Amino acid sequence: MVRVSTDTTGLTAAPGAAIDWPDLPAKQQPSYDPAELAHVLSVLGTYPPLVFAGEADLLRERMAAVAAGRAFTLQGGDCAETLADVTGPNIRDRIKTILQMAVVLTYGAGTPIVKVGRMAGQFAKPRSRDDETRGGVTLPAYRGDMVNGFEFTPEARRHDADRLLRAYHASSATLNLVRGFTSGGFADLRSVHAWNKGFIQGPAQKRYEQMAHQIDRAVRFLEASGVADAEEMRRVEFFSAHEALVLDYERPMVRRDHRTGLLYDTASHFVWVGERTRDLDGAHIDFVSRVQNPVGVKLGPTADRDTVLALMDKIDPERTPGRLTFITRMGADQIRDVLPALLTSLGEEAHRVSWVCDPMHGNTFTSPSGHKTRRFEDVVEEVRGFFAAHAEAGTHPGGIHVELTGNDVTECVGGVHPVDLDDLGLRYETLCDPRLNHQQSLELAFVVAEMLERGVH
Numbered sequence: 441m442v443r444v445s446t447d448t449t450g451l452t453a454a455p456g457a458a459i460d461w462p463d464l465p466a467k468q469q470p471s472y473d474p475a476e477l478a479h480v481l482s483v484l485g486t487y488p489p490l491v492f493a494g495e496a497d498l499l500r501e502r503m504a505a506v507a508a509g510r511a512f513t514l515q516g517g518d519c520a521e522t523l524a525d526v527t528g529p530n531i532r533d534r535i536k537t538i539l540q541m542a543v544v545l546t547y548g549a550g551t552p553i554v555k556v557g558r559m560a561g562q563f564a565k566p567r568s569r570d571d572e573t574r575g576g577v578t579l580p581a582y583r584g585d586m587v588n589g590f591e592f593t594p595e596a597r598r599h600d601a602d603r604l605l606r607a608y609h610a611s612s613a614t615l616n617l618v619r620g621f622t623s624g625g626f627a628d629l630r631s632v633h634a635w636n637k638g639f640i641q642g643p644a645q646k647r648y649e650q651m652a653h654q655i656d657r658a659v660r661f662l663e664a665s666g667v668a669d670a671e672e673m674r675r676v677e678f679f680s681a682h683e684a685l686v687l688d689y690e691r692p693m694v695r696r697d698h699r700t701g702l703l704y705d706t707a708s709h710f711v712w713v714g715e716r717t718r719d720l721d722g723a724h725i726d727f728v729s730r731v732q733n734p735v736g737v738k739l740g741p742t743a744d745r746d747t748v749l750a751l752m753d754k755i756d757p758e759r760t761p762g763r764l765t766f767i768t769r770m771g772a773d774q775i776r777d778v779l780p781a782l783l784t785s786l787g788e789e790a791h792r793v794s795w796v797c798d799p800m801h802g803n804t805f806t807s808p809s810g811h812k813t814r815r816f817e818d819v820v821e822e823v824r825g826f827f828a829a830h831a832e833a834g835t836h837p838g839g840i841h842v843e844l845t846g847n848d849v850t851e852c853v854g855g856v857h858p859v860d861l862d863d864l865g866l867r868y869e870t871l872c873d874p875r876l877n878h879q880q881s882l883e884l885a886f887v888v889a890e891m892l893e894r895g896v897h
């Protein structure tokens with residue numbers, strides 16, 4: 441399969457720059473109409489990159505600090521972004537939530553936090569089943585707004601190639617606002633109080649408010665002492681990430697960096713391959729092995745030493761610092777058995793990548809009311825097991841990767857301001873997996889800050 445690539449400035453590159461993607465098995469792919477798809481691909485390939493290669497390089501440097509134990513990464517956002525939810529308030533509240541969590545982690549643990557949003561591209565979902573049956577009617581499963589619609593009708597569930605373009609535009613609009621917020625003064629460290637406004641004021645928000653007071657005092661002290669750099673305080677580094685799942689989206693977004701001739705997935709700063717598509721000889725691992733972005737691979741409880749080493753050899757043969765992150769999602773009940781043994785079996789190699797904990801995907805269950813949910817306590821327990829495993833193996837716990845929203849939803853149960861099983865129907869808005877709400881997200885940040893500061897065993 442041959443596609444024409446453009447360079448990272450969006451200009452069509454010389455013919456020699458065309459990318460010859462090998463024809464490898466690719467799981468979880470949509471079946472778009474071929475004629476519609478051909479048209480869409482030719483359009484997508486001419487659209488401007490969403491990120492610049494130099495930004496991806498910067499994130500790789502930041503992730504190198506994570507791998508070395510000098511920084512911690514916070515990765516968070518929706519399980520599935522939706523086109524309808526690309527609104528100013530939704531994006532603002534998700535950004536505020538991540539900024540607040542990052543402040544809690546930075547201030548609480550004194551560690552630099554590499555902030556990454558699961559956003560501006562997280563529009564496709566791998567599914568356990570291809571179909572969904574309701575009341576005797578079977579239709580294709582919902583696979584994310586990049587593929588089909590959630591509504592349970594044959595029209596909505598049809599795989600529609602035009603959605604690739606809509607996902608691109610939605611990602612572009614999202615990233616534009618994120619860049620505005622993070623560089624235009626909204627994320628100014630002197631606004632830590634303001635980020636807490638507009639949210640329901642539960643125990644975690646109150647605790648945050650106290651911390652914000654202390655930060656204010658510290659910032660005023662630094663300003664008065666003349667050592668605070670006002671420009672530096674105005675800006676925050678924030679990166680985008682999503683699962684590189686639909687190759688008909690990711691491949692046309694691959695561009696050759698005009699500075700070096702190297703390939704980058706310009707749809708996002710960071711992309712990862714999911715648990716269901718990480719086959720060593722599959723198209724997804726091949727895809728990430730060809731781009732220079734920092735990349736991740738999810739590892740479930742069945743991942744073994746040989747697989748992990750083979751993934752490293754394939755994706756990161758040079759062991760480039762910051763290049764590869766393993767995002768473990770073992771489940772609270774398995775992580776303490778599985779992860780220490782895996783890390784130990786890797787020996788020195790375990791120090792050459794970053795390790796991030798996804799405490800969500802191994803802890804999903806269905807409530808009696810039929811909602812897919814997770815217990816906040818299981819999420820915390822998996823993170824605790826993650827820290828303990830790294831302490832045991834002598835490796836660095838590098839970060840957390842969570843499904844969250846700034847909205848006051850009732851999708852995960854538990855927390856200090858608890859959502860009960862009976863509450864799930866009140867505000868269950870996700871179209872795929874349950875997310876931590878604002879309160880639960882902040883609470884998690886406080887708990888993780890303590891683990892970072894004290895270490896957990």
Ligand SMILES: O=C[C@H](O)[C@H](O)COP(=O)(O)O
Pocket residue numbers: 519565566567568569801872873
């Ligand atoms: O986000 C992850 C997966 O897409 C999701 O957990 C799959 O859910 P399913 O088992 O309902 O298909």
Ligand SMILES: C=C(OP(=O)(O)O)C(=O)O
Pocket residue numbers: 519566683713714715716738769798801
């Ligand atoms: C699909 C996801 O996770 P996993 O691949 O770990 O199941 C996800 O992160 O939404």
Ligand SMILES: [Mn+2]
Pocket residue numbers: 519520801843872873
């Ligand atoms: Mn998910």
